[in-house]
Amino acid sequence: MTDILQVDNLSLSFGGIRALNDVSFTASKGEITAIIGPNGAGKTSLFNSISGFYKPDSGRVVFEGADISRVAAHRRAEIGLARTFQNVALFRGMTVLDNIKLGGHGRLKSNALSAMWYLGSARREEMQLRSEIERDVIDFLEIDHIRNQPISGLAYGLQKRVELARALAMQPKILMLDEPVAGMNREETEDMARFILDIQEERGITVLLIEHDMGMVMDISSKVVVLNFGEVIGSGTPHDVRANPEVIRAYLGGGHDKVVPTLTEEAAT
Amino acid sequence: MRIRDFHQSYAHDEAIWQTPTSRLWLAALFIALLLFPFTANGYIVGLACVLGIHVIGAAGLNIMTGYTGLISLGHAAFMGVGCYTAAWLGQRGLPFYLTIPLGGLVAALLGLVVGIPSLRIKGLYLAVATLAMQFILVFVFREWESVTGGVRGVNVPNAELFGIELNNDFRMYYVIAFFAVLLLVGARNLFRTRIGRAFIAIRDKDISAEVLGINLFRYKLLAFAIGSFYAGVAGALLGYFYRAMTPEYFTLTLSIFYLAAVIVGGLGTMLGTILGAVFMTLVPELLRAVVSFIAQWAPRAVEVLSPMQEIVFGLLIVGFLVFEPHGLVEIWRRVRRFFHLWPFRA
Structure with a gap:
């Protein structure tokens, strides 16, 4: 390891x-x-x-x-390095799909000129990203039914999942x-x-x-x-951490001497 | 009624015009744009030219402000840069099809410089920084007489293509329409790709954008450069259209005009850009027409009605903002949604 x-x-x-x-x-x-x-x-x-x-x-x-x-x-x-945030940090003005596509940003290469005319390379690259994302991320996380929806209307749990999808699209x-x-x-x-x-x-x-x-x-x-x-x-x-008295004290506060042994016992079982 | 909308490939799903019906409308629009000058009188064609220029200018501002979230109050000044560059180069014999893009390019370079503070300052603070640029540039236009002609203004030579002088509105219309269509398609495509997505990401949540590998500084500068390029092209076209230009045209008022156009039309949509520019350009003309129509029967009413125009125009802007904060484009979308389902569900 x-x-x-x-x-x-x-x-x-x-x-x-x-x-x-x-x-x-x-x-x-x-x-x-x-x-x-x-x-x-x-x-x-x-x-x-x-x-x-x-x-x-x-x-x-x-x-x-x-x-x-x-x-x-x-x-x-x-x-x-990819990450998600504690309070969902998705781009609310975009669809689920566009949010996830942003995860692939670093892998794409097209410049402003080829992008504006959607020329061969830019188009190919976008299409490849799309099929990669569909296969590796959207299907995998089971969010294909919401891919074209805007973020703002999604339930919180789904938003968290989309954020995970976006991080995953980075192939981190x-x-x-x-x-x-x-x-x-x-x-x-x-x-x-x-x-x-x-x-x-x-x-x-x-x-x-x-x-x-x-x-x-x-x-x-x-x-x-x-x-x-x-x-x-x-x-x-x-297992070790659960039994660590220091950790238990941090979570329950000091002076809980009576509680600590029970918790450790419980953890040990 | 929306039919034949069944996507079998990702390419199809990503297309801008997805159904045969929408492509048909697009073709109809294109033909209408081509034939329009033959059916309208000179005044209307001139108005269409101004409108086309405003659409280009507003598109540039929408890329910066609507899509990337960088508020700019100096858009008019960048138009001025494009206009004076084109005039200066044109006087030295360069053809218009080079001077117009070069005018855009010089404006874009200047946009890069003005964009530098945008990494550190956001929102209203950035707006004030661009406001400063607006005043500095207009000052330069007024004082740098050897290039800009100072307050007396500058003459722009006639555009010429294959020996044909593009010296009237009818001919300029096609030049302006060409650039407008080209740049709008470009802008629309931009937002189907990584660069456009990066812009929107920066607007929506810059911290998130950074962890996705987006270099904030580079993309903010790029947004400034592209937005200023559009402004520069619009300014250069304006120069060829009016054939003379003074610094008075590129003041803060025009910058605000563009800001109003993108807000009324809809921030962050290209269709909104067009609708906003149409609204801001044509509604005052329409009000003027109404006043002169009434004046035929009540000549004395004009004294009262003329100043009323401005008030009514202001009220209309406020009204649209209050009742549709997302802009005219949202009204359009509502109407379209209705017809997508009609007649199955009303």
């Missing part, structure tokens, strides 16, 4: 607030790594640092052996999902979990996952990293 992504001693502060403090972890190629922690623990800040929106004060992000800490966000997308090496099942009901959550597992198992894409739904996290991830107040307080297999 090789590490495709490595985060080394990442620190980030906004004014006087330390969002991330000396955070280090690795994600293995082709596995699902979950990042959990209470609200405000710095999970999304960590994602933003990895995808290049935030410039960390110190530390580095290593992707496939290369330090990408100074690479611009849009370049990181081109080399294989790492897929970073920020709370993919937040606000979903049980059935939608199970659908999404199945898609994420399929993406990892069938396509070998490494998944980085932020999620509050512990059931899903424990079920599908092979490694869990726990953040609290911007620091890593535990990491390991779901």
